[in-house]
Amino acid sequence: MDARQKWDRIYSKSCVEEPAACWVLSEYAYLLPESGRAVDVASGRGGNALLLAGAGLQTTAIDISSVGLEQLQxxxxxxxxxxxxxxxxxxxxxxSEGQWDVIVVSNYLQRDLFAGLEVALRPGGLLYYETFVKNKTDESVGPGNPEFLLDDNELLNAIPNLKVRVFIDLQNTGKTDKGCRNRSCLVAQKPLSK
Ligand SMILES: C[S@@+](CC[C@H](N)C(=O)[O-])C[C@H]1O[C@@H](n2cnc3c(N)ncnc32)[C@H](O)[C@@H]1O
Incomplete structure (x- = not known):
């Protein structure tokens, strides 16, 4: 079964819950510009896209699953x-190059996209990225395949030319029942000029 079939099947199972935006976008939505173009990458049912459009941004959602996208529509x-x-x-x-004021990626890791994310942002544009880490405190969440899991601090160094505004990667430090665990989160901004 390929990725499209897999995700179409997952989204076809009845789901009553409304899709929700990821934690880092919800928490730091106040950093968003008041207008501009935003894209939810690997959007699934589009919780991020709904937040972005609701915030007044001209929003696009991209995903391999047409079933997920129909539910978003x-x-x-x-x-x-x-x-x-x-x-x-x-x-x-x-x-495309220099097109986006905001790019959001959540719960999705495709490392060959990293360089393109920087190029795709307009100067001053924001990247929100949140996905699962290898060192989870709860093994039952997120993918099991390490290929789809971030190394310690990987997101911090993934796109070096962006300026980091928020970075969270708590790993299993301290009281693991508190804070944003199992995932690493980044908000980073493309400089206005190099
Ligand atoms: C875990 S879901 C995350 C969905 C959404 N971003 C969220 O946080 O709820 C992963 C998404 O990646 C999409 N996906 C998987 N492989 C893809 C590919 N090669 N191109 C585009 N989307 C893909 C799936 O269809 C699915 O919607």
Missing amino acids: SSAQKRSLDIRIRAESLSSSSL
């Missing part, structure tokens, strides 16, 4: 939001 219509959808498999050329 239905959620957007219910909220009278306009979200452009693109059903495609992500590659390094999926995001």
Whole structure:
């Protein structure tokens, strides 16, 4: 079964919960610009896209699963939001150069996209990235395959030309029942000029 079939099947199972934005986008939504173009990368059912469009950004969602994207369209219509959808498999050329004021990636790791994320941002644009780490405190969450899990501090160094505004990678330090565990989170900004 390929990725599209796998995710179409997952999203086809009945789901009553409304999709929610990832933690780092919800928590730091106050950093968003008041207007501009935003993209939710590997959006799934589009919790991030719904937040971005609701914040007044012209929003696109990209995902391989047309079932997930149909569910996003239905959620957007219910909220009278306009979200452009693109059903495609992500590659390094999926995001055009200098187009986006905001890029969000959550719960998805495709390392060959990292360099393209920087190029795709407009100067001053923001990248929100949140996904699972290898050193989870709860093994039952996120992928089991280490290929899809971040190393300690990997996200901090993944896109070196961006300026880090927020970085969280608690690993298993201290009281592991507190704080954002199992995931690492980044908000980073493309400099206005190099
Ligand atoms: C764990 S879900 C995350 C969805 C959403 N970002 C979230 O945080 O809820 C991973 C998503 O990646 C999508 N995906 C997997 N492989 C992909 C690919 N090659 N190109 C585009 N999307 C892909 C899946 O369809 C699925 O929606």
